[in-house]
């Protein structure tokens with residue numbers, strides 16, 4: 321038995337021991353931090369780098385704890401302090417943020433190939449079957465082949481013309497659905513997302529799968545694609561601490577692989593079906609007989625080398641189109657509609673232009689789009705204020721290079737902050753105002769091709785958006801703004817549509833100014 325004195329003695333001994341342990345840990349941690357700082361400093365000096373100005377942040381985590389969800393806005397604030405090029409550590413990843421058109425021009429102009437590489441996240445690598453796609457493949461012959469197939473051949477005029485009826489039918493179906501919902505609240509983004517995905521799937525396997533089977537497959541695919549977009553946008557510790565990536569602490573990689581497997585199985589079943597149909601592909605009443613993308617990819621042989629595309633590449637490319645083409649387009653439609661509702665004058669002018677160019681009782685066709693100057697200006701302005709990818713897709717220089725007198729070390733994650741550039745008062749009058757007129761007159765020359773470095777909604781140079789000339793977004797807004805109906809129907813439709821959409825847009829504007 322021990323006395324009360326013994327107990328007090330023991331507990332104070334335990335306290336001293338705990339205190340000593342804490343002090344020891346603190347001491348070791350401080351020593352480690354000092355060594356880490358010295359090591360980093362020595363590394364920097366030995367390379368004789370003249371790195372851009374910027375912040376180091378906390379040891380180990382860098383600036384990670386101080387970043388907000390909207391990265392482009394956090395970066396914009398820091399640019400006001402550190403200037404148009406600055407460095408920042410996120411976890412132990414070195415990043416450089418460039419937010420001036422002249423420096424972007426130097427980076428992607430003078431060092432075009434050096435900056436044509438990507439720095440994919442763990443989730444992006446999982447969804448692209450290890451970078452077998454266009455968006456995340458390293459710059460090189462495989463990427464060039466895939467991009468050529470996609471941008472020059474799959475999206476060639478003849479292939480797009482062949483699938484025109486399919487796109488038209490999907491937009492018509494979307495409009496019919498909207499009419500059915502007059503008087504109730506509608507979710508513009510959801511409708512646009514579903515329509516784009518339906519269009520994509522019908523262009524992909526419209527000649528392979530038909531009827532109820534196609535509808536069911538489409539619904540399953542849509543659900544999987546939605547999950548994919550969500551996972552891809554999740555922040556992931558593994559990206560900031562590559563040494564921890566193997567543990568997949570947050571389970572993002574596992575989740576992504578699960579969804580990719582699910583989508584992969586859908587693709588495989590369609591490919592099987594397509595192969596079975598191969599011999600009869602030119603027969604039957606199909607509207608898109610034998611010309612769907614799936615058939616095109618399976619038949620593809622590179623000229624000269626005769627090289628075909630692997631199954632992983634076909635699946636990864638499909639993933640790119642699904643991810644690259646859906647969320648971007650639906651977000652844009654949502655923003656353009658929001659701005660038009662907040663600016664009734666712009667909505668009125670767009671409707672008037674449609675009446676003049678298309679006529680009241682005619683259906684809007686794709687060939688009308690280039691003639692709709694005002695509506696095109698509305699879309700350009702929406703893309704200026706609300707770019708779908710405000711930081712583009714990060715680049716990663718292969719060898720170290722010099723931009724604006726600063727060294728950007730090899731392997732750095734480089735963000736081009738177009739959100740800031742699109743609001744730079746040096747290039748835009750009243751940059752925070754929604755004014756489509758800035759893209760009319762002389763402004764009409766500002767296009768999407770990345771020639772003017774202060775306007776880059778689709779990116780720039782070699783890695784510019786591969787789906788650029790699909791113009792899906794304009795087509796959609798046309799669909800929303802103008803429906804092929806009589807005057808009476810139009811008035812009724814817009815009144816109702818306006819009422820329910822007003823609430824959604826007010827909410828959206830509050831949440832992302």
Ligand code: HEM
Nearest residue numbers: 455644645648708709712713778779780783784785786787
């Ligand atoms: C409003 C619609 C869209 C916007 C705003 C948009 C924007 C972008 C941006 C900013 C990039 C990165 C460019 C860079 O790093 O310089 C990109 C890349 C890409 N986009 Fe789009 N995109 C849209 C629609 C589409 C569509 C419809 C498709 C496919 C059908 C598509 C497929 C791709 C692909 C494959 C890439 C990767 C290109 C590469 O790395 O070589 N996008 N897009």
